[in-house]
Amino acid sequence: MIEVSFNGQPRAIATAEALRLALDxxxxxxxxCELWLGVPEGPSLCMLRSxxxxxxxxxxxxxxxxxxxxxxxxxxxxxxxxxxxxxxxEYPLSWCIDLPQCHAxxxxxxxxxxxxxxxxxxxxx
Numbered sequence: 001m002i003e004v005s006f007n008g009q010p011r012a013i014a015t016a017e018a019l020r021l022a023l024d025x026x027x028x029x030x031x032x033c034e035l036w037l038g039v040p041e042g043p044s045l046c047m048l049r050s051x052x053x054x055x056x057x058x059x060x061x062x063x064x065x066x067x068x069x070x071x072x073x074x075x076x077x078x079x080x081x082x083x084x085x086x087x088x089x090e091y092p093l094s095w096c097i098d099l100p101q102c103h104a105x106x107x108x109x110x111x112x113x114x115x116x117x118x119x120x121x122x123x124x125x
Contacts, residue, residue, distance in 0.1 A: 054098075067123060068095050105118075
């Protein structure tokens with residue numbers, strides 16, 4: 001069972017299709033958000049979104065340094081992201097990938113939590 005947390009609140013989502021609907025509707029309507037999918041004591045995937053900018057972080061286990069998505073290396077600057085605890089952090093725009101690509105990776109992880117999602121270029125943190 002995949003645990004889902006949206007802006008720090010647990011959400012009951014049982015299928016990849018239900019996740020896609022939430023991403024297209026409820027979650028997609030919030031321009032600044034933190035979304036976690038995870039297996040208890042196992043892998044997890046986080047999407048941080050700030051308007052049109054979004055990036056992913058994949059952790060193999062709790063405490064892992066993990067991997068971050070890698071977007072266009074020529075993009076300069078940062079974007080501010082609001083974490084579920086209210087803290088605001090800035091991360092490089094070069095880590096950002098398209099929202100549809102983020103959503104596809106989230107759905108892939110939901111269906112196959114035993115591996116890092118495909119379709120994303122990852123760099124080890």
